[in-house]
Amino acid sequence: MQASLFNTSPGKARITSELRSLWAIVRREWIIFTRYPSWIIALFIWPLIFPMMYIFTARALSGPDGSGLDVFIQNTGANEFIGYIIVGTTVWMWQNIVLWDVGFSLRNEQMRGTLESNWLSPAWRFSHLLGPTGPQIVSMGMFIGITALEFGLLFGVRLNGSVWMIVLMMLAAIPAIYGLGFAFASLVITIKEASAFVYLVRGLVMIFCGITFPISLLPEWMQEVAKWLPQTYLIHGMRAAAFSNAGLPELIPDVIPLLLFGAFWLAVGYSTFLWMERRARQTGAIGQY
Amino acid sequence: MQLTNLSQPSLKTQVRALFIIARKDWKVFWRYPLNAVSHVLQPIIWVTPVYFMGKAFSTNGQALGFAAYTGSGDYMSFILLGTALSNFVTTVFWGMGFALKQDMDSGVLESNWLAPISRLLILVGRTLASLLTTIITSMTMLAIASLLFGFKPTGNVIAAILAVIPMLIGLYGFGFAFAAIVLMMREANTMVDVSSFLVQGLSGANFPIKSLPSWLIPVSLALPVTYGFDAVRGFLLKTNTLLPLHIEIMVIIGTMFLMLWFGAWFFYRTERRIRTLGTLGQH
Numbered sequence: 001m002q003a004s005l006f007n008t009s010p011g012k013a014r015i016t017s018e019l020r021s022l023w024a025i026v027r028r029e030w031i032i033f034t035r036y037p038s039w040i041i042a043l044f045i046w047p048l049i050f051p052m053m054y055i056f057t058a059r060a061l062s063g064p065d066g067s068g069l070d071v072f073i074q075n076t077g078a079n080e081f082i083g084y085i086i087v088g089t090t091v092w093m094w095q096n097i098v099l100w101d102v103g104f105s106l107r108n109e110q111m112r113g114t115l116e117s118n119w120l121s122p123a124w125r126f127s128h129l130l131g132p133t134g135p136q137i138v139s140m141g142m143f144i145g146i147t148a149l150e151f152g153l154l155f156g157v158r159l160n161g162s163v164w165m166i167v168l169m170m171l172a173a174i175p176a177i178y179g180l181g182f183a184f185a186s187l188v189i190t191i192k193e194a195s196a197f198v199y200l201v202r203g204l205v206m207i208f209c210g211i212t213f214p215i216s217l218l219p220e221w222m223q224e225v226a227k228w229l230p231q232t233y234l235i236h237g238m239r240a241a242a243f244s245n246a247g248l249p250e251l252i253p254d255v256i257p258l259l260l261f262g263a264f265w266l267a268v269g270y271s272t273f274l275w276m277e278r279r280a281r282q283t284g285a286i287g288q289y
Numbered sequence: 290m291q292l293t294n295l296s297q298p299s300l301k302t303q304v305r306a307l308f309i310i311a312r313k314d315w316k317v318f319w320r321y322p323l324n325a326v327s328h329v330l331q332p333i334i335w336v337t338p339v340y341f342m343g344k345a346f347s348t349n350g351q352a353l354g355f356a357a358y359t360g361s362g363d364y365m366s367f368i369l370l371g372t373a374l375s376n377f378v379t380t381v382f383w384g385m386g387f388a389l390k391q392d393m394d395s396g397v398l399e400s401n402w403l404a405p406i407s408r409l410l411i412l413v414g415r416t417l418a419s420l421l422t423t424i425i426t427s428m429t430m431l432a433i434a435s436l437l438f439g440f441k442p443t444g445n446v447i448a449a450i451l452a453v454i455p456m457l458i459g460l461y462g463f464g465f466a467f468a469a470i471v472l473m474m475r476e477a478n479t480m481v482d483v484s485s486f487l488v489q490g491l492s493g494a495n496f497p498i499k500s501l502p503s504w505l506i507p508v509s510l511a512l513p514v515t516y517g518f519d520a521v522r523g524f525l526l527k528t529n530t531l532l533p534l535h536i537e538i539m540v541i542i543g544t545m546f547l548m549l550w551f552g553a554w555f556f557y558r559t560e561r562r563i564r565t566l567g568t569l570g571q572h
Contacts (some may be wrong), residue, residue: 041483057368059543064357064500075346195324212341218341
């Protein structure tokens with residue numbers, strides 16, 4: 001048998017093989033997620049204790065006779081502060097977890113020493129970033145559901161709105177939140193240590209997006225900054241959907257900016273990935289850590 | 290053939306080892322200057338939502354509800370001081386628990402364990418540099434925060450510092466016990482994160498514990514750090530304290546000895562078991 005000098009690659013990318021490889025990555029990530037028992041803490045403990053610290057501060061600010069609460073209701077238009085705070089802190093936690101999980105997914109592969117070999121497989125390389133996103137969205141859905149359940153049971157927080165409108169707001173926010181995660185993941189591969197950048201991005205959300213207060217209390221320049229952050233619209237829309245019984249017409253002013261931000265961040269995320277991929281091939285950065 | 294041990298541990302060698310561990314951590318910390326900036330800015334970022342939330346509860350800049358609990362409507366000074374103190378709690382938790390896990394992961398724990406120095410000293414050494422950096426970053430944080438939000442200590446600074454010292458020493462006892470659990474579980478990240486967050490939260494870093502739901506107040510009162518935070522605020526901000534200040538100081542000193550004894554006892558007991566099982570090198 002005569003061996004050809006120009007062997008063709010045995011890997012032939014087809015839609016089905018691409019989907020199969022994407023599914024394999026999704027499955028791998030799910031197995032890793034459930035293999036460490038600390039996921040129980042991540043899903044059951046954090047949704048409760050993180051907002052609780054702000055809630056207890058709000059209780060203290062209300063005073064023993066609840067006099068501060070009247071001022072809060074007057075300033076925010078909300079009926080009570082627990083649900084108001086939960087929505088803000090949950091959105092913050094969502095973005096934070098995406099930055100750590102999706103943002104560091106490629107970096108974790110790099111640290112494990114498997115990124116370079118995976119990169120050589122004839123699969124669509126963006127699958128390596130899309131794959132971890134699937135289990136992340138599922139676990140995040142569970143996280144938000146458990147948050148609602150825990151605060152409903154323990155603090156008596158009740159919805160005054162449609163679950164479907166809340167789901168709509170979350171779906172509208174997915175492209176923006178995960179697009180930012182994709183852009184981040186590609187940058188992390190290039191700059192390696194990026195914890196400080198996670199702190200910066202989540203810090204912006206914490207300061208400007210009104211996680212525990214209405215943004216009308218911010219100075220004007222800070223309100224202008226807040227308008228450029230998609231989480232501001234998500235928090236506002238989710239609060240309206242969950243506690244003010246807002247319908248689609250009332251939510252449209254929040255949904256449209258969210259979708260526009262989503263298109264922008266997905267484009268930025270994918271372009272950054274392509275740039276990183278090209279740069280990594282030129283500099284050999286994929287195998288370095 | 291008679292084998293003699295080359296190592297001759299003395300007080301001098303122990304102190305030298307302690308200094309070397311601290312110097313190594315000091316060097317590592319300042320090698321990443323962005324981390325130092327982050328240490329200063331993070332607490333400010335975390336208290337910013339509280340600052341604006343406080344405005345939502347205030348009339349003409351006065352948080353009257355808060356004043357009814359603490360005796361002072363200056364909620365930002367109360368919270369900033371709690372944040373600065375809770376930085377030290379974080380330091381001890383991460384310094385001891387997480388440092389052990391890092392050594393496990395990088396495969397040096399077993400060899401460090403063979404060094405002829407006290408194992409508790411290794412743990413103390415891992416927190417010395419971070420205590421110093423925490424003092425620097427917390428002071429810088431307070432200076433910046435006082436410009437942004439206003440921090441107005443009106444009381445006795447020396448008395449407040451003297452109250453912090455036994456609280457910190459007691460925290461070391463807590464840290465020893467915690468390090469033992471990390472050795473046993475071989476997992477640190479989530480444990481350190483959740484425990485340090487809970488201890489800080491329930492000891493009233495950001496609110497007076499009197500505002501907690503009644504079923505949580507006993508938990509809070511069982512934490513010695515609660516009295517430390519309360520006494521320091523009493524001295525520095527002249528807030529209402531849970532107990533008379535001299536009694537709080539006695540509680541802090543008493544629990545300091547108790548926690549040191551219990552932490553060391555639990556650590557050595559667990560460490561002996563780990564050596565018997567031979568799992569020290571596993572992670």
